[in-house]
Amino acid sequence: MTHVLLRHRDIPNINTIDVYKKNGGFEAFKNAVIKMKPEEVTNVVKNSGLRGRGGAGFPTGMKWQFMDNKNWPHYVVANADESEPGTFKDREIMEQNPFQFLEGVALASYAVGANAAYVYLRGEFWQVAKFLDEKIAEMEEAGFLGDKLFGTDYSLRIYTHLGAGAYICGEETALLESIEGKRGQPRVRPPFPPSFGLYGKPTVVNNVETLTNVPLILSKGADWYKSIGTADSAGVKIFSLSGRVKKPGNYELPFGKTFRDLIYGEGGGIIDDRPIKAIMPAGASSSLIVADDKALDTILDYASVRTLGADLGSASVIVIDDTVSIEWVISKTIHFFKHESCGKCTPCREGNHWMLSVVNRIEHHHNPEDVELLLNVAKQMQGKCLCALGEFATMAVVTGIERFPQDFKA
Amino acid sequence: MSLAEKYPKEIRQILAKYPPEHKRSAVMPLLHLAQLQEGHVDRHAMQEIAALLEITETEIASIIGFYTLYHDKPEGKLRIQVCTDLPCALRGADKFLADLCGKLGIQPGETTPDGLVTVEAVMCLAACDKAPMFQTQGTNGIEYHEHMTVEKTMELIDGFKKNDGEVK
Numbered sequence: 001m002t003h004v005l006l007r008h009r010d011i012p013n014i015n016t017i018d019v020y021k022k023n024g025g026f027e028a029f030k031n032a033v034i035k036m037k038p039e040e041v042t043n044v045v046k047n048s049g050l051r052g053r054g055g056a057g058f059p060t061g062m063k064w065q066f067m068d069n070k071n072w073p074h075y076v077v078a079n080a081d082e083s084e085p086g087t088f089k090d091r092e093i094m095e096q097n098p099f100q101f102l103e104g105v106a107l108a109s110y111a112v113g114a115n116a117a118y119v120y121l122r123g124e125f126w127q128v129a130k131f132l133d134e135k136i137a138e139m140e141e142a143g144f145l146g147d148k149l150f151g152t153d154y155s156l157r158i159y160t161h162l163g164a165g166a167y168i169c170g171e172e173t174a175l176l177e178s179i180e181g182k183r184g185q186p187r188v189r190p191p192f193p194p195s196f197g198l199y200g201k202p203t204v205v206n207n208v209e210t211l212t213n214v215p216l217i218l219s220k221g222a223d224w225y226k227s228i229g230t231a232d233s234a235g236v237k238i239f240s241l242s243g244r245v246k247k248p249g250n251y252e253l254p255f256g257k258t259f260r261d262l263i264y265g266e267g268g269g270i271i272d273d274r275p276i277k278a279i280m281p282a283g284a285s286s287s288l289i290v291a292d293d294k295a296l297d298t299i300l301d302y303a304s305v306r307t308l309g310a311d312l313g314s315a316s317v318i319v320i321d322d323t324v325s326i327e328w329v330i331s332k333t334i335h336f337f338k339h340e341s342c343g344k345c346t347p348c349r350e351g352n353h354w355m356l357s358v359v360n361r362i363e364h365h366h367n368p369e370d371v372e373l374l375l376n377v378a379k380q381m382q383g384k385c386l387c388a389l390g391e392f393a394t395m396a397v398v399t400g401i402e403r404f405p406q407d408f409k410a
Numbered sequence: 411m412s413l414a415e416k417y418p419k420e421i422r423q424i425l426a427k428y429p430p431e432h433k434r435s436a437v438m439p440l441l442h443l444a445q446l447q448e449g450h451v452d453r454h455a456m457q458e459i460a461a462l463l464e465i466t467e468t469e470i471a472s473i474i475g476f477y478t479l480y481h482d483k484p485e486g487k488l489r490i491q492v493c494t495d496l497p498c499a500l501r502g503a504d505k506f507l508a509d510l511c512g513k514l515g516i517q518p519g520e521t522t523p524d525g526l527v528t529v530e531a532v533m534c535l536a537a538c539d540k541a542p543m544f545q546t547q548g549t550n551g552i553e554y555h556e557h558m559t560v561e562k563t564m565e566l567i568d569g570f571k572k573n574d575g576e577v578k
Contacts, residue, residue: 082536083533083534084534085495085497085534085538086497086534087538088536091536123477123552124535124545124554126442126551126552127552161427161435161438161439162438162439163438163477164477164479165477165480165532165533166476166477167533167534180432180434180435181434181435181438181465181473182434182473183476183477184477199432240538240539242497242500242538242539243538244501248538248539249539284495284496284534318496318497318538319500324500333496336495336533336534339533342476
C-alpha cells in the first residue's frame with residue numbers, strides 16, 4: 001500500500017512546492033474554498049471517521065462542529081509540541097511532507113471559518129519552525145495563503161510559534177496559554193477550546209498527524225478513508241517504534257495490524273533476538289503491557305488495545321526486552337513526569353516529588369513496604385488533577401508494580 | 411546594544427504574528443531572540459521586553475524560569491543537551507552521557523574549565539529512533555545531532571572551538 005501520510009517515502013522531493021502541486025497538492029483546498037460550504041468540509045471529515053492522532057482519539061469532525069458560531073474570530077491551532085517520550089512522528093511529517101500538513105491546517109481553518117492559524121512547535125524544533133516558515137512563505141507567494149484566496153472573500157494566514165521546553169504545552173489549554181505569552185499551565189475545562197480557546201475565542205486544536213490526513217480525505221472522499229482500517233478506528237496511523245527493537249522508526253500502517261506485525265515484521269524483532277518482556281503502546285504515559293502471545297496478537301486499534309488494560313494513545317510503541325528491569329523503567333518515567341509537572345495541581349506536583357523520592361530509595365534498598373508506599377502514592381494522585389499529566393505519571397508505576405511484581409523484589 | 415537596535419526587522423516580524431491587542435504573545439519569540447547572542451537572557455533584555463510588551467519583569471522572569479530552554483545565567487557557549495529519557499536510555503543514552511562527561515572531565519550539568527561546553531541531561535527530544543542523540547543550544551539556535559558517538563561528539567566540539575563558537 002502506498003502511504004497516506006508519509007508520502008515522501010513514495011514520492012521523492014514532495015517537500016518542494018512544485019512536486020507537491022504535481023501530485024495533486026492544494027487541489028482539495030482550492031476546491032473547498034471555491035465550491036464547498038465550510039460545513040460541507042466538516043461533514044466529509046466527520047463521515048470519514050478520522051479521530052485525533054495526538055493521543056485522545058477524539059472524533060475530529062465532531063470537534064470542528066463544536067465551534068461556537070456566535071463568538072468570533074475563530075482560530076485553528078496545530079499541536080506540534082510532540083514531547084511524549086517515544087513519539088517522533090510529527091517531526092518527520094513536517095520536515096518531509098510539510099505542504100500536506102499545511103494544506104490540512106488550511107482546510108481545517110476554512111471549515112471553521114478561521115482567518116488565522118498557529119502552528120505551535122516545541123522549542124527544540126527550532127530548525128523545523130524555520131523550515132515551515134519558508135514553506136508558508138512559498139504558499140503565500142503561490143497564492144495558497146493570503147487575502148481573497150482564489151478570487152473569493154476567504155483570507156487565511158498561518159504562523160509558527162515556538163515553545164521553549166515544556167512537555168505540558170502538549171496539553172491543549174496549556175498550549176493556548178503558552179501562545180498567549182504565559183507559563184504553560186492547563187486551564188480548568190470546561191469550557192473547552194471550541195467555545196473558549198486562544199484569546200478567549202473559539203479554537204480548534206488538532207495534532208499534526210490528524211491534520212495531515214485531511215487533504216486526502218477531501219480529495220478521495222470519506223468512504224475511501226473509512227474503507228481503510230477497522231470498524232472502530234478508520235484510516236491509517238503512524239506508529240513510532242522505539243526501544244529494544246532492531247529497526248526503530250516510524251511505520252505508517254492501517255489500523256488492524258497486530259503488535260506482532262509491528263514489532264517483529266516492521267521492526268525486525270528484538271535486539272540480539274532476546275525475549276520480549278513488555279510493551280508501552282502510548283509512550284511514557286502508557287500502561288505497561290505484559291508482552292505475551294495474547295498481547296502480541298492483539299489488533300492495533302483504539303478499542304482492541306483497551307482490552308489489554310492500556311490505551312493506544314499516540315501509538316508510540318516502546319519495546320522492552322528481558323534485559324530490562326521494570327523497576328528501572330518506572331524510575332525513568334517518574335523522573336520524567338516529576339520534571340514536567342507544571343506545579344498547578346497539588347496531587348501531581350507533590351505526588352511526583354514523593355514518587356521520585358520513594359523510587360530512588362527502592363533502587364538502593366529493596367524494602368517491600370516502599371513498593372506498597374509507591375503504589376499508594378500513585379493511586380492517590382489518580383483522578384485528582386486538572387489535566388491528564390497527573391494521571392499519566394501513575395500509569396507505568398501502577399501497572400508496572402501490579403503486572404511485573406517479580407521485578408520489585410530484592 | 412539594545413534588542414531594538416540589534417534586531418529591528420526581527421522584532422517587527424514577531425509582533426506582526428499576533429493581534430495588536432495581544433502583543434504579550436510575542437514574549438516567547440522575543441526571549442528566544444534575546445538569548446541568541448549571549449546564550450542567556452540578561453537583565454537589560456528582560457527590562458526591554460517587559461517595557462515593549464507592557465508586562466512586568468517579574469512575569470518575564472517567571473516565564474524564563476518555567477521553560478527549560480531559557481537561561482538567566484551564563485553557562486558554556488555551547489550547551490550539549492543529551493536526551494536520557496526511557497526510549498533513548500533503552501538504546502544506550504545513559505552510557506553515552508557518562509562516557510562523554512568522562513572524556514571531558516566533567517559531571518552532567520557542569521561546564522568545561524575553559525567555559526566553552528556545558529553538558530546536560532534533558533527530557534525527551536522526540537528522536538527516540540536515533541539514539542544516542544542530543545541537541546546543541548548556542549549562537550546558531552538549536553540543532554539536532556542524531557546517531558551520535560563520543561568520537562563524533564568530540565569532533566563536533568573541536569570544530570566548535572576552531573570556528574570561534576560556531577557549530578559546523
